[in-house]
Amino acid sequence: MNYPGIDGFLGTRGSLMLDVVVVAMAAILPILGWSIWQARVRHRYLLHKRVQLTLAAALVLTVTLFELDMRINGWRPRAEPSPYYGTPEHPGAAIYAIYIHLVFAVSTVLVWAFVIWRALRKFAIPPQPGPHSRQHVFWARIAAIDMTLTAVTGWIFYYLAFTA
Numbered sequence: 001m002n003y004p005g006i007d008g009f010l011g012t013r014g015s016l017m018l019d020v021v022v023v024a025m026a027a028i029l030p031i032l033g034w035s036i037w038q039a040r041v042r043h044r045y046l047l048h049k050r051v052q053l054t055l056a057a058a059l060v061l062t063v064t065l066f067e068l069d070m071r072i073n074g075w076r077p078r079a080e081p082s083p084y085y086g087t088p089e090h091p092g093a094a095i096y097a098i099y100i101h102l103v104f105a106v107s108t109v110l111v112w113a114f115v116i117w118r119a120l121r122k123f124a125i126p127p128q129p130g131p132h133s134r135q136h137v138f139w140a141r142i143a144a145i146d147m148t149l150t151a152v153t154g155w156i157f158y159y160l161a162f163t164a
Helices: 016-040 045-073 093-122 133-163
Strands: none
Touching (some): 016 045
């Protein structure tokens, strides 16, 4: 079947940008964990800062391209063949999955932006522990958990909508 947009590379009904985001999230989570480890265990705060800013920039670019694809081509035509799509009268699991995913995706953007903004304003240059550290760790944990839940719920949605 012909779907709008460019077909993806994972062998599903997903578009190119859907597949890029699925793979990007699989790469981002280990890099995020490694970056946290660099700050927490190795005390390499400047490296942590650089990795976090690079991840943020990469995600902004990827999500912008993804959103353009979704606005121009949409996702529903590719999801409709799924047994989990449902009908307008009776939405299927894929529809519920996208709403749950969006809760985490939107909150991740807000929390991560807040954490980065506060870190840039409150930490010394070069970065080192200070009075802001405790708040930074608290909010950064929330951001990391939120990012993980964004990835997991995104993968669940991807499976329900484009793989099944």
